[in-house]
Every structure is written in C-alpha cells, then in structure tokens.
Amino acid sequence: MQKHTFTISLFVGIFALTVLAQLGVINQYLQSVIMLMGVNIILSTSLNLVNGYMGEFSCGHGGFMCVGAYVTSVVTVLCFSKNHILGAPLLPPSMALFAFPIALFAGAAAAAVAGLVVAIPSFKTRGDYLAIITLAANYIVISAIDNLEIIGGPRGFMGMNAAVNGMEGIVDIPWMLLWVLFGTLFSVWLLRRFVSSTLGKGVPAIAQDEIAAEIMSVDTNRMKLIAFMLSSGIAGLAGGLFAHILGYVNPHSFDIMKSTEVMVMVYLGGMGSLSGATLSAVLFTVLLEVLRPLEIWKWVVIPLLLILLMQFRPEGIMGNKELSDLFPKLKKYYSFK
Amino acid sequence: MKKTTMKLLVAFLALALGAFALMGCGKDSDTIKIGFNLELTGDIPKVGEASKFAAEMLKEDINSKGGLEVGGKKYKVEFVYQDNEAKAESAVNAALKLITQDNVVAIIGPNSSKQAIPAGGACNDNQTPMVSPWSTNPDTTKDRPWVFRAAFLDPFQGPVAANFAAKQFGAKTSAVLFDIANDYSKGLAEIFKAEWEKKSGAGTVVAFESHGTKDQDFSAQLTKIVAANPDFIFVPDNYNQVALIVKQARDLGYKGPFMGSDAWGSAELMTLCGKECIGQFFSTHYAAAGAQGATKEFIDRYNAKYKYVPDDVAALTWDATRLVLQAIQEAGKVEKDIKAERKLVRDALANIKEFAGITGTMKFAGTGDPNKCAVVVQISPEGKFEFKESVCPQ
Numbered sequence: 001m002q003k004h005t006f007t008i009s010l011f012v013g014i015f016a017l018t019v020l021a022q023l024g025v026i027n028q029y030l031q032s033v034i035m036l037m038g039v040n041i042i043l044s045t046s047l048n049l050v051n052g053y054m055g056e057f058s059c060g061h062g063g064f065m066c067v068g069a070y071v072t073s074v075v076t077v078l079c080f081s082k083n084h085i086l087g088a089p090l091l092p093p094s095m096a097l098f099a100f101p102i103a104l105f106a107g108a109a110a111a112a113v114a115g116l117v118v119a120i121p122s123f124k125t126r127g128d129y130l131a132i133i134t135l136a137a138n139y140i141v142i143s144a145i146d147n148l149e150i151i152g153g154p155r156g157f158m159g160m161n162a163a164v165n166g167m168e169g170i171v172d173i174p175w176m177l178l179w180v181l182f183g184t185l186f187s188v189w190l191l192r193r194f195v196s197s198t199l200g201k202g203v204p205a206i207a208q209d210e211i212a213a214e215i216m217s218v219d220t221n222r223m224k225l226i227a228f229m230l231s232s233g234i235a236g237l238a239g240g241l242f243a244h245i246l247g248y249v250n251p252h253s254f255d256i257m258k259s260t261e262v263m264v265m266v267y268l269g270g271m272g273s274l275s276g277a278t279l280s281a282v283l284f285t286v287l288l289e290v291l292r293p294l295e296i297w298k299w300v301v302i303p304l305l306l307i308l309l310m311q312f313r314p315e316g317i318m319g320n321k322e323l324s325d326l327f328p329k330l331k332k333y334y335s336f337k
Numbered sequence: 338m339k340k341t342t343m344k345l346l347v348a349f350l351a352l353a354l355g356a357f358a359l360m361g362c363g364k365d366s367d368t369i370k371i372g373f374n375l376e377l378t379g380d381i382p383k384v385g386e387a388s389k390f391a392a393e394m395l396k397e398d399i400n401s402k403g404g405l406e407v408g409g410k411k412y413k414v415e416f417v418y419q420d421n422e423a424k425a426e427s428a429v430n431a432a433l434k435l436i437t438q439d440n441v442v443a444i445i446g447p448n449s450s451k452q453a454i455p456a457g458g459a460c461n462d463n464q465t466p467m468v469s470p471w472s473t474n475p476d477t478t479k480d481r482p483w484v485f486r487a488a489f490l491d492p493f494q495g496p497v498a499a500n501f502a503a504k505q506f507g508a509k510t511s512a513v514l515f516d517i518a519n520d521y522s523k524g525l526a527e528i529f530k531a532e533w534e535k536k537s538g539a540g541t542v543v544a545f546e547s548h549g550t551k552d553q554d555f556s557a558q559l560t561k562i563v564a565a566n567p568d569f570i571f572v573p574d575n576y577n578q579v580a581l582i583v584k585q586a587r588d589l590g591y592k593g594p595f596m597g598s599d600a601w602g603s604a605e606l607m608t609l610c611g612k613e614c615i616g617q618f619f620s621t622h623y624a625a626a627g628a629q630g631a632t633k634e635f636i637d638r639y640n641a642k643y644k645y646v647p648d649d650v651a652a653l654t655w656d657a658t659r660l661v662l663q664a665i666q667e668a669g670k671v672e673k674d675i676k677a678e679r680k681l682v683r684d685a686l687a688n689i690k691e692f693a694g695i696t697g698t699m700k701f702a703g704t705g706d707p708n709k710c711a712v713v714v715q716i717s718p719e720g721k722f723e724f725k726e727s728v729c730p731q
Contacts, residue, residue, distance in 0.1 A: 028433045
C-alpha cells in the first residue's frame with residue numbers, strides 16, 4: 001500500500017488544487033504564486049543535479065531557462081497567434097491542447113542542446129573554471145536574444161496567451177496551473193529516477209572523486225554530458241511554463257539575477273537532496289511574497305536569514321538527505337520513486 | 338539537536354504559510370482603494386520612489402480635505418503600494434495581489450515597460466483598470482481596453498528630437514549611440530534614424546553605434562562617431578550612461594552638440610555629468626525650470642517635502658493618479674461590488690477626452706494612449722532643465 005500512497009496523494013492533491021482554483025476558492029493571485037512555486041521547484045531540483053549531486057558549480061541556469069522559454073513561446077506563437085514571421089496562425093485554436101506539450105518538449109530539447117555549450121568544456125575543466133564557462137553561457141544566450149530582432153530583441157516577445165486561451169476554449173479549467181503541477185511532478189520524478197538508477201549513480205561518483213570514478217569504469221564524460229543536458233533540458237521546461245504563465249518574455253528576466261536566485265534555492269535546501277530543493281523552492285517563493293510589504297527591507301531580511309541558516313546549518317535545510325532519511329517513520333507511509 | 342532544528346524549521350515554514358493564507362482580509366466601505374505596482378527595489382529604485390512620493394503627496398492633499406467627493410459623498414482614499422522588484426514575474430504577482438487580495442479599484446504602474454507589459458496583461462484579463470505613468474512601449478496598451486498610460490510613445494518622441502535638432506543645430510548629418518540591450522533606447526534610436534534619413538536622405542546618419550547596458554567605456558564607438566564627423570550626436574540613453582558618454586566624447590575631441598531623450602531627465606544627471614552636460618538639449622515630458630501654474634506648484638511642494646526637484650516619473654505618476662481619481666468622480670457613484678466599480682471606472686476613463694495634467698494636456702482618442710505635447714529642454718549653466726520649445730503632434 002505505502003508503495004502508492006504518495007503517488008495517489010499527489011494526484012489527489014493536484015486534482016483538489018485544480019477544483020479549488022476552478023471554483024474560485026483559490027484566487028488568481030494564489031494560483032500565480034503556486035505556479036511560480038512549481039517553476040521554482042523545477043529550476044532548483046534540476047540545478048541540484050549539477051551543483052548538488054555532481055558537485056560542479058553551474059551559475060548560468062537562467063540561460064537555459066531562457067532558451068526553453070523562447071523556443072516554446074516561438075512554437076506556440078507560430079502555431080496559434082497572428083505573428084509577423086509567418087502571418088496567420090498555423091493551427092486552429094482547438095489544437096492547442098495537443099500542441100502545447102509538444103511545444104514544451106521542443107523548448108526543453110532546445111535547452112538540452114544549449115546545455116552542450118557547458119557540457120563539452122566540462123570534459124576538461126572543472127570547479128571555478130567551469131563556473132566561469134556557465135556564467136559565459138548565460139551571457140551568450142541573453143546577448144544572442146537581444147540581437148535577434150525577429151523575436152523582439154530587448155523589447156521582449158509576446159502572443160503566447162493565444163495558446164492558453166485555445167486550451168481554455170476547449171475545456172474551461174485553469175490549464176496553466178495543471179500544466180505547471182504536472183511539469184513539476186514530471187521533473188522531480190525524472191530526476192529522482194535518474195539519480196537512483198544504476199546509470200545515475202555515476203553522478204555522485206564524479207562528485208566524490210573523478211579519477212576514482214573513471215577507474216571504477218564510470219564513463220565520466222558521458223555522465224557529465226547526460227547530467228548537464230538533463231539539467232538544462234528541465235530548466236528549459238521551466239522556462240516554457242514560465243513564459244506561458246506570464247504571456248510575455250523578456251531576455252533580461254533570465255539574467256544572472258535569475259541564476260543566482262536558483263542557486264540560493266539549491267544551497268538553502270541542501271546539496272544533493274531533492275526534497276530539500278523542493279522545500280527550499282517553496283519556502284523561497286513564499287518568503288518573497290510574504291515579505292513583499294517590507295519593500296526595501298525585504299532584501300535585508302532574506303539575505304540575513306540565509307546568513308543565519310548558513311551559520312547554524314551550513315549543509316542547508318536538509319543537508320544531503322531526503323525527507324525520508326531524516327524521518328525514517330515517514331517511510332511507513334510513503335515511498336517516492 | 339538535529340531534530341529540534343528540524344522542528345523549528347518546520348514550525349517556521351508552517352507559520353510563513355499560515356501568515357500567507359491570512360493576508361489581505363477586510364474592506365472598509367467608505368474608502369476607495371487604489372493600488373500602486375512600483376519598482377521600489379531592484380534595478381531602478383529611484384523611479385519607484387519618485388512615484389511613491391508623488392502619490393503620497395496627492396493622498397495627503399485629498400484626505401486632508403476630507404476625501405474624494407463622488408456623487409455628493411466624500412470618500413477617503415487609500416493607496417496600497419506593492420513592490421515589483423523591477424521583475425516581470427513579480428509585477429504580475431503584485432498586480433494579481435492588488436486585484437484579488439487588496440481589492441483595489443484601479444492600479445497605477447508599473448512604470449517600466451518590461452514590467453508594464455505583463456502586468457497590463459494580468460490587469461486586462463482580470464478586468465481591472467491600469468494606468469502606467471511612464472511606459473513608452475506600444476505593446477503595453479495594444480488591444481487592451483483596460484490599460485491606459487500617461488506618457489507619449491517613442492514613435493512620437495523620435496521625430497521630435499530629429500526635427501528639433503535639424504532646426505536648432507542646422508544639422509545635415511547625425512550620429513546615434515544607443516544601448517542595444519535596452520528596448521527603450523534601441524526603439525528610439527531606430528525611429529530617430531528612420532525619421533532623419535527620411536528628412537535628409539539616405540546615409541545622413543553617418544554613424545549608428547550600440548553598446549551594452551553595463552558598459553563603462555565607450556571609446557571604441559565614440560572614436561568611430563568622431564571620425565565620421567557628424568553635426569550632432571543623438572544619445573537616447575539612461576542618465577548614468579549619458580554622463581559617461583558625454584565626458585568621453587569630449588576627451589576624444591568632439592566639439593559639437595548632443596541631443597537626448599526623456600531618460601536624461603533625472604535629478605541625478607547633473608551630479609554625475611557636471612559642467613560637460615551644460616548647454617545640451619533633450620526632449621522630455623515636462624520642464625521643471627521655468628514651469629508655471631499647477632506644474633510649478635507641484636514642483637515647489639515636492640521639492641520642499643522631499644528635498645529634490647521631481648523628475649518626469651513623479652510628475653507623470655501625479656497625472657496618472659489624478660486621471661484615475663477624476664474617472665472615479667465622473668463615474669458619479671461608487672458601487673459596493675468591486676467588479677461593477679472597476680467597470681464604472683474603466684468606462685469613465687475611456688470617456689475622458691481631454692485631461693489637463695501637469696505634464697501638459699492629454700487627449701485620448703479611444704486607444705488608451707494620450708496624444709500630448711513633448712517639450713525640449715536645455716541644460717542651463719546652473720544645471721537646471723530649462724524650457725526651450727514645446728512640440729505637439731499634428
């Protein structure tokens with residue numbers, strides 16, 4: 001039974017949230033916060049694969065998110081709204097429901113390919129030097145989009161609402177909320193399956209000792225390639241969702257500030273802990289919202305909390321343990337695979 | 338020990354979530370709530386601050402007189418400020434929070450287009466009137482019946498600068514230096530170039546150079562510009578970069594004049610630029626020095642209260658807020674139901690044909706974008722922005 005309780009409760013939870021949102025019990029604002037929470041969970045868990053499990057220091061996660069956001073947006077805009085590139089929309093709005101996941105996948109795939117920019121140099125460099133490369137990757141993506149006039153350049157890109165409206169035209173339920181919840185679930189599930197698989201065990205092996213891992217027959221280059229591409233691909237999925245929540249993207253929403261935010265979430269939660277990354281993404285999003293009335297003081301309070309946390313619990317909220325490791329009794333009730 | 342820490346953390350998390358769920362309750366029936374979605378932290382905190390100061394001044398004005406009179410009854414006004422951190426996603430959240438938690442009648446802001454475009458979408462979808470004081474990107478109000486603005490658009494400002502410079506400097510050729518990563522700067526530069534070449538023939542923009550947002554050194558671009566020997570340089574850039582550009586151009590031996598845009602018009606410009614900027618011209622929303630009537634009164638009071646001359650954002654926020662308040666008054670009554678009240682205010686806003694603001698008279702032709710005059714100011718030897726000429730759309 002406990003094999004399935006968690007899965008069942010997750011799906012029941014998603015269903016309940018959707019129903020509550022549909023009935024208006026959860027207002028638009030709370031929905032938007034929940035959606036951003038989901039996006040942040042996807043981002044922090046995916047960065048955790050590289051920064052936590054693999055022990056590298058990637059600080060350009062925003063760049064991959066940006067690639068995903070733009071590719072997904074361009075696909076849905078070409079398909080569903082009038083645009084200056086192709087003119088009339090390619091598909092009728094009733095196709096939105098089928099095309100949207102494909103667009104999300106296309107965004108994720110493009111971001112994974114962009115991840116190669118970091119993955120290939122990582123064969124020969126590591127540590128601080130690789131960190132600089134990831135930083136450069138972030139800048140490359142943003143400057144490239146700034147100079148691409150066809151997708152708006154620095155003015156940003158919009159028209160994605162047509163796809164969302166198309167879906168709502170079929171069945172009027174909060175589709176974006178549903179997509180974000182499923183996207184979050186899918187990403188965490190995928191990462192969990194990957195790191196606990198035989199293949200994925202190579203990732204923490206690289207973190208501990210790359211040479212020893214190589215001797216023990218781990219193909220480190222292949223592992224790095226997979227880890228970076230998976231991590232950036234999932235970030236691309238987050239970007240695609242993010243773009244459709246807002247209905248507008250601007251390259252400067254994904255600059256170094258965004259990457260830093262994601263890094264903060266990873267280190268707050270604890271490196272190498274999926275439940276930690278999830279928990280910290282939730283906590284971080286809620287803190288940002290709750291402390292909004294403090295205005296400028298918010299940016300005193302949040303960093304201060306971070307310093308205090310690092311002082312008294314330097315390994316992050318969860319350390320490198322999962323929730324079920326800290327509370328073994330929980331294992332009786334759930335198992336998440 | 339570990340367990341206690343964990344328990345504490347869990348308790349903290351629960352508390353935070355609880356506080357979050359409880360927020361935003363209660364509504365007073367004799368007050369009218371207006372929301373402000375401002376850039377109080379992040380890249381451009383001065384912009385948000387100026388907006389907030391102007392709004393606070395207006396609120397004191399109204400409430401000290403007993404409130405806003407609507408349909409024979411006086412209502413106190415309450416302004417709710419939400420910080421959007423100068424981020425797009427945060428601006429949407431702030432707008433949604435104002436709409437659903439704070440139950441505001443209308444929203445003023447965001448100022449910058451990067452935030453105003455997505456927030457405008459959220460307001461339009463949720464049928465809440467929004468007025469952006471400062472956003473110049475056409476997308477902010479395009480196809481959005483619930484979104485308005487108080488500033489003129491870039492497609493108007495570009496030709497103003499081109500025409501004025503041609504007349505003032507007797508110029509035949511020009512050069513442009515702009516920020517490629519800033520949509521405002523890039524858009525304006527392109528509009529200016531198109532207008533200038535239409536007037537003076539192809540190839541008369543002898544240099545069209547760009548730089549990045551955080552650049553400090555412009556010597557490569559400026560060397561090219563100086564070598565091309567233009568009659569003047571158009572710099573549609575933020576004030577902090579203007580200061581550097583003007584100084585570096587003089588160091589490279591450029592003697593001619595500069596022409597700027599409304600982003601020059603910050604109280605900080607003269608502190609950063611000093612005597613090098615004296616005598617230069619730029620187009621903007623209003624001229625602080627030599628202002629008269631209501632504009633002068635606003636400037637003097639703001640200056641007395643906050644100890645600096647208000648820049649265009651403050652003045653535009655003042656106008657945007659007064660525009661909303663006038664719409665509320667013209668609606669003639671206050672509905673108890675917030676949705677009905679928002680509809681009333683939107684319709685009243687759309688019905689305003691002409692509005693006398695301190696940044697000039699605005700005429701609305703049913704698009705949410707005002708038709709208003711721009712002014713060209715010259716920087717005086719005392720560092721004041723002096724009125725030179727007013728240019729109105731035909």
